[in-house]
Amino acid sequence: MNLDKDFWNDKYLANQIGWDIGSPSTPLKEYIDQLTDKTLKIFIPGAGNAYEAEYLHQLGFSNVYVLDIAPQAIEQFKNRYPDFPANHLITEDFFEHQGQYDLILEQTFFCALNPNLREKYAHKMSELLSKKGKLCGVMFRTPMNTEHPPFGGKVEDYKNIFNKYFSSVSFEDCYNSIKPRMGNEAFVKLIK
Numbered sequence: 574m575n576l577d578k579d580f581w582n583d584k585y586l587a588n589q590i591g592w593d594i595g596s597p598s599t600p601l602k603e604y605i606d607q608l609t610d611k612t613l614k615i616f617i618p619g620a621g622n623a624y625e626a627e628y629l630h631q632l633g634f635s636n637v638y639v640l641d642i643a644p645q646a647i648e649q650f651k652n653r654y655p656d657f658p659a660n661h662l663i664t665e666d667f668f669e670h671q672g673q674y675d676l677i678l679e680q681t682f683f684c685a686l687n688p689n690l691r692e693k694y695a696h697k698m699s700e701l702l703s704k705k706g707k708l709c710g711v712m713f714r715t716p717m718n719t720e721h722p723p724f725g726g727k728v729e730d731y732k733n734i735f736n737k738y739f740s741s742v743s744f745e746d747c748y749n750s751i752k753p754r755m756g757n758e759a760f761v762k763l764i765k
């Protein structure tokens with residue numbers, strides 16, 4: 574299966590977006606709620622409808638960047654939340670992106686990528702983080718589909734990959750997942 578720009582863009586055009594929960598997930602929301610530094614440069618790749626970005630913006634975070642490979646996802650976000658700075662919206666392949674961020678948020682992006690890109694994901698994420706920057710969010714911690722997303726996995730396997738690129742790697746069973754994902758998610762905190 575070719576999980577390219579057209580694959581994802583067609584999903585948004587056909588409104589086949591079963592992953593979209595219509596609001597920031599509780600783990601992300603509660604993580605955001607304890608952030609105090611509103612100047613943090615925050616990056617949300619594979620953001621889709623980017624509810625986290627909207628929430629951050631409403632809280633006064635002014636340095637938030639949203640990226641998605643699907644132009645339709647970015648377009649939809651722009652239309653839904655026109656207050657968000659248009660020059661912080663990026664339509665691009667994550668693996669091509671250049672930038673430097675203090676915090677990157679992960680929400681159902683890792684599981685959307687072909688598992689053979691996980692090493693590349695880890696390397697790219699560490700490149701995009703500033704010194705001591707963090708990647709935080711949720712990842713599925715149980716095996717899932719093998720032919721199409723979402724792809725799950727095991728925390729032990731994830732740790733083997735991320736340990737190569739991060740100085741601190743923590744995966745905790747997620748206690749505040751949304752109901753349909755309860756028991757299947759880990760909250761991940763990686764420090765460059």
Ligand SMILES: C[S@@+](CC[C@H](N)C(=O)[O-])C[C@H]1O[C@@H](n2cnc3c(N)ncnc32)[C@H](O)[C@@H]1O
Nearest residue numbers: 581592619620621641642643666667680681685
């Ligand atoms: C399962 S969806 C999750 C969207 C959003 N994070 C959410 O939770 O609703 C995966 C997203 O990753 C995007 N995506 C997939 N591959 C990508 C890539 N290489 N670069 C940037 N975005 C990508 C897709 O377009 C899609 O919006």
